[in-house]
Amino acid sequence: MLEVKNITKRFHGLLAVNDLSFHVNKGEILGVIGPNGAGKSTTFNLITGVNKPDNGEVILNGENISGLTSDAICKKGLSRTFQVTRPFGDMTVIQNVMVGAFLKTSNVRHAKREAMKMVEFVGLADKANSVARTLSIIDQRRLEFARSLATDPSLLLLDECLAGLNSREVEEAIELIWKVKASGVTLVVIEHVMKVINAICDRVVVLNFGMKLKEGLPKEVMSDPTVIEAYLGKGFAQHA
Numbered sequence: 001m002l003e004v005k006n007i008t009k010r011f012h013g014l015l016a017v018n019d020l021s022f023h024v025n026k027g028e029i030l031g032v033i034g035p036n037g038a039g040k041s042t043t044f045n046l047i048t049g050v051n052k053p054d055n056g057e058v059i060l061n062g063e064n065i066s067g068l069t070s071d072a073i074c075k076k077g078l079s080r081t082f083q084v085t086r087p088f089g090d091m092t093v094i095q096n097v098m099v100g101a102f103l104k105t106s107n108v109r110h111a112k113r114e115a116m117k118m119v120e121f122v123g124l125a126d127k128a129n130s131v132a133r134t135l136s137i138i139d140q141r142r143l144e145f146a147r148s149l150a151t152d153p154s155l156l157l158l159d160e161c162l163a164g165l166n167s168r169e170v171e172e173a174i175e176l177i178w179k180v181k182a183s184g185v186t187l188v189v190i191e192h193v194m195k196v197i198n199a200i201c202d203r204v205v206v207l208n209f210g211m212k213l214k215e216g217l218p219k220e221v222m223s224d225p226t227v228i229e230a231y232l233g234k235g236f237a238q239h240a
């Protein structure tokens, strides 16, 4: 469904992403992990048109989308959530989600209907008219999901959507991720909590210094000495 081919991104001489290639299969949840600064968010930015790769290509359903704007990419069915949620704080939940729906329709009634479906889907129906900035963190995450889903994606990228949640909220968010997958959306998730990666991902790609260090099944990847070393240092790898 998605093919990332040899993408590279430099920021003033710093190689944030270096000749990175991987693919995403339709229907799977692919995890993208790696230590801080490994290039995970930059990779998402390159895929979704926030940044343009210096080299390489991003192919979505056979079409080269590298260089297109984020809006154009989103219209092709690739949406994302951000590490730091960015709701329009003074707008209500439903208004925020309508912003997503307007990408697909200019009809206000249609946008409102579609947005309401998504608000219900993520479990925020009773807060549809609440002002976004009054929401708890978990509800802000739900809102971020609803806003992305309102663009009707076939592929959704989640950038650390569980960060800052307590363990009960993490369970709720995982339920929501399963529900999104069951609705037919393919997912790529950046996540730091290994237990979560293990629980939800079909495959994992590990980044280190902007490059692919490892790729495989979650259990395989997490017991790999080079991955343990990248996260924890050489001493840990030797004792793992």
Ligand SMILES: Nc1ncnc2c1ncn2[C@@H]1O[C@H](COP(=O)(O)OP(=O)(O)OP(=O)(O)O)[C@@H](O)[C@H]1O
Pocket: 011, 014, 015, 016, 034, 035, 036, 037, 038, 039, 040, 041, 042, 043
């Ligand atoms: N706009 C930018 N300008 C300059 N340097 C950047 C920019 N964006 C990212 N970087 C640098 O690129 C490298 C990769 O950053 P990136 O945010 O992609 O890593 P990450 O794996 O997502 O990290 P984290 O887990 O901490 O979010 C880092 O060294 C970061 O400081």
